[in-house]
Amino acid sequence: MSTRYSREKTLNTDQGEYTIYPFDELGTAATLPFSLKILLENLLRHGTEPFVTDDDVDALTNWDPGAEPAQEIAFVPARVLLQDFTGVPAIVDLAAMRDAMVDLGSDPGRINPLSPVELVIDHSVMVDHFGSADSLQRNTEVEIQRNLERYRFLRWGQEAFDNFKVVPPGTGIVHQVNLEYLARGVFTREQDGRRLAYPDTLVGTDSHTTMINGLGVLGWGVGGIEAEAAMLGQPVTMLIPQVVGFRLTGTLAEGATATDLVLTVTEALRNHGVVGKFVEFFGPGLASLSLADRATIANMAPEYGATCGIFPVDDETINYLRLTGRDESQLALVEQYMKAMGMWHDENTPEARYSAELTLELKDVVPSIAGPKRPQDRVALTAAKQGFAKVLQDYRDLHLVSAQESDWVEEGGPVVTGTEAEAGVPVTRGVDSFRLEHGAVVIAAITSCTNTSNPAVLVAAGLLARKARQLGLTTRPWVKTSLAPGSKVVTEYLQQTGLLEDLEALGFYLVGYGCTTCIGNSGPLADDITDAIHTGDLLVTSVLSGNRNFEGRIHQDVRANYLASPPLVVAYALAGNMDIDLYKDGLGKTADGKTVYLADVWPSSAEINKLVSDHIKPAMFKERYADVYTGNAVWNELPVSKNERFDWPDSTYVRKPTFFDGMPAEAAPTRSIEQARCLVKVSDSVTTDHISPAGAIAIDSPAGEYLQANGVEVKDFNSYGSRRGNHEVMMRGTFANVRLRNELAPGTEGSWTTCFTSDEVVSIYSAAETYRSADIPLVVLAGKEYGTGSSRDWAAKGPALLGVRAVIAESYERIHRSNLIGMGILPLQYLPGASADELALDGTEHFSIPAISAGQGEVEVKALRADGKEISFTTVVRIDTPNEFSYYANGGILHYVLRTLAKK
CATH class of the missing domain: 3.30.499.10 (Aconitase, domain 3)
Known part of the structure; x- marks a missing residue:
């Protein structure tokens, strides 16, 4: 509780008096960053609560910009x-x-x-x-x-x-x-x-x-x-x-x-x-x-x-x-x-x-795209063709499988190889025919929150579509086009400007209001496109106006994914391939054979701004949000129970989780981890997309097999994301990304590992179940930036259910480290300069970690190799605050809250 800083004043407004908590006379608060002023107000307003102290307020009012973070504070969001x-x-x-x-x-x-x-x-x-x-x-x-x-x-x-x-x-x-x-x-x-x-x-x-x-x-x-x-x-x-x-x-x-x-x-x-x-x-x-x-x-x-x-x-x-x-x-x-x-x-x-x-x-700032698998890998549009050429060469060098090893061949599909594959795979669709080639843009999606909140770029996309349409251009037949706005207001101003008709003329019809392609909800490709990709083992691409393009996220058959502005999404749908210079090679040809270049259809800022200012008005927003909670007839008609507790149905979507089964009223002392085996060993930049189930559920995956055993037809699998309310599906899908490269199963991609009780390569879920039956705890070894990407709680819940007790990584993304602690998993970090490779850890060792105590900064990990040699190394305990230790000691943050509330 803060005793020296109980400050409040009255703010007189036309709506009456309000109590506020100013800080204008405190320390150097006047020159604090805007965000820290918000945190300071939060502390002052909650100053009578036990989680706020005078030291907390002092630390903020006298904030040292150059100091390493050391003072823990509490933040209560509104x-x-x-x-x-x-x-x-x-x-x-x-x-x-x-x-x-x-x-x-x-x-x-x-x-x-x-x-x-x-x-x-x-x-x-x-x-x-x-x-x-x-x-x-x-x-x-x-x-x-x-x-x-x-x-x-x-x-x-x-x-x-x-x-x-x-x-x-x-x-x-x-x-x-x-x-x-x-x-x-x-x-x-x-x-x-x-x-x-x-x-x-x-x-x-x-x-x-x-x-x-x-x-x-x-x-x-x-x-x-x-x-x-x-x-x-x-x-x-x-x-x-x-x-x-x-x-x-x-x-x-x-x-x-x-x-x-x-x-x-x-x-x-x-x-x-x-x-x-x-x-x-x-x-x-x-x-x-x-x-x-x-x-x-x-x-x-x-x-x-x-x-x-x-x-x-x-x-x-x-x-x-x-x-x-x-x-x-x-x-x-x-x-x-x-x-x-x-x-x-x-x-x-x-x-x-x-x-x-x-x-x-x-x-x-110049026109740019980002890809093929990380949003920070920006490529100037002028260098996009050269950038893709390198991606394609890397694919040829590292990822092309032989005809004998192809799953497609094992399933009876034809394979085109060598120079014939380089020329593309022929596709016949009715009276039309074309060749699908490396670099083909098979998905062009105007989607995601990043850009569909921005009228300027959406109007730009519509204007580009209008100019292209006037010149007689059309999108290529192999491109799956979609428009998924962030709100109904977007549709209204696109309709009022007439731009929606232009987008539709190029195939960009409204497909839904929500996060689609960017989250992996891109849906299936046409069968003939899928067959051609498999037949030629083609490196095909997607272009989306999103914020995420991690491996395996957009579509399982699309290996290279590029982020771009909505007008560039339309431009690439017209061009049809990433192996092209939009400035020099053009987007297509007019009826009389004239090449159309990007400059011919790119709208000016004046054109964009005029349409935005003329057509976007407050009345649109007021009308669209007037009945936001009650305007959906289907939602209103759903039957609803009035019971205080949920009557859990026999459902493959929503099941009562097992996290709290048998939970005692008091937390047990923290335990050591003895003779643990490594379930997964990965390198740098492993994302929550690699860890947490996302996107489509494969038929032959553990999750797919579970659903089929419970009477769910393949067409009704839906996505992992939609089944996050069922822990049985989610734990089976943990580490199931098709692009996961687990070093314990070299030469594979996907959910595979070596189970050391039998030295067999099996699914990660199957190995975890084997270890569970033998009461063997598990660890994960990782490189830098472990857990980047979406803030997915199942990236921690899934490993916890599989039996993972600790993760040892070179560094963590903020949210994922917090989530691990929230599920009772111990996050450890190698000392600077150290890593699994530097320590010669190959993941076959038995790992032992002593019990952690409050405030402990480091812990010695012992790894016993099969030859009897023991490797001992120091790790940083990434439990950064006392509250985080309370959560870890209770087996997770929700267990802590339950015990706290039950005692009141």
């Missing part, structure tokens, strides 16, 4: 944001916790969100149907049919839990709905007879929660288990971070888009190194960036590795709130509050102190 892939298992856990409370002899009603929780159903639609006017209707019908059990469960949760609202399917992408509707800017609530005003803050179960940072709202992605704890009143504990300032100057050059800017920013910040840090954008260049541009940059904070990528609150913030139909009284409160708190940004605002600074001149 709200929690969920999407359905991560939200369903979160609500499943809360339902199971209610059952566990009964088992502990306590009141199940204590398991209830204490702060507002909003869930947007946006990850369930898949692009099964495309290229026709009824694509949206048909995909929606399939979505409802596939996900009815999940939706019924969420309807129960909506009724059973207080402070929990669900935005029905078909509304938009969670981050765009958050930006356009849910965000408050300034929060208000009644407390002890007073009205409090304070900054809108949040944590979300999607790593791209940071998109809201563009609005000056502090928030970031956390794992589902950490979000659940926040819902139940637990503060988010964190070390006071370093803050990197990113100065922007000038304006974007003609032809450069916000997508090109964010890919440039991502590359620069990844090279600088901002994992675990905050990033703030400032400088005169802010004046030239729209709020949508800012949100595009903020969205990709996970891609550049930062906890957040925040912009200040200024006139542009208010303009956007007004544009999106917010009430004028709310706009007035946001401006008056921020100015009263010294958090408003204008030309008179003193520059903050930062831990480091980077500078970007906006005019230096």
